[in-house]
Amino acid sequence: MGAALGYSGVYYLLALAFMICVNVFFKRQKAVEQGEALSMAFSASFSNLVLVGVPLFLWLDESLLISLIYMIIPLHSIVLFLFASLMKAAQNQGNQRCLSIQSIPFLSWAMLVGVVLSQLHVWDGVDMENAKSYIVNTLQLGSIWVLSSRLTRGKFDCNCFKSAVSMTLAKTIVMPAFFFIALVPFSFSMAVQMAMLAGLPIGLNTMGFTVGASHEMKQSLSLALVISTVLSLLFIPIMFYCFQL
DSSP: OHHHHHHHHHHHHHHHHHHHHHHHHHHHHHHHHHHHHHHHHHHHIIIIIIIIIIIHHHOOOHHHHHHHHHHHHHHHHHHHHHHHHHHHHHHHHTOTTOOOOOGHHHHHHHHHHHHHHHHHTTTSOOOHHHHHHHHHHHHHHHHHHHHHHTGGGGGOOOHHHHHHHHHHHHHIIIIHHHHHHTTTTHHHHHHHHHHTTSSOOGGGGHOOOOOOOOOOHHHHHHHHHHHHHHHHHHHHHHHHHHHHH
């Protein structure tokens, strides 16, 4: 236990130093918009995956961990987008107390009903392995549905697309590089698994919808999340295939 605690302290110091260095590098890029997009993507990656994903891999059972990550990350994305949708509806109406029920995605109502049914123990006696797979698939596909619905309200220009690609690359290339460095002393397979999990969507990027981000940045964030969600659907079969080897 002492060794694990000692490693965790060093790990977070390295993670903090890594985050600062990459942010400084991105801020100095000539393209200001690109630097802002990369910096935001990296900050979200750090908080969601470095502070949560890697420690979970180190201290939780693998069989429980993968299911947890596959369920909680897309769920996190959906919840944040729901919150952003409600805030936008309130701002459009000029009164935060008057929220349109129509602005709430149907999937969110379905998830709420599912939570209520689970509290009533309706699922007792159901094969949990099959139920778990259905839940994971629903959350992943539901993420695409909710995120894509935000894309229909505006057109993306070339700069927004470039920023979205930059965010996705920062998450799927830069972060796995750190995971590899941090996890090699423990297990090479863990580093490979975290690299694959980089395809999962990062819900914290939706913070741009609830703060004073520019319209172009909000569009870039939406597109980046859609790209990430699509990548997650491609990476999940690869992940399970590797576990079976």
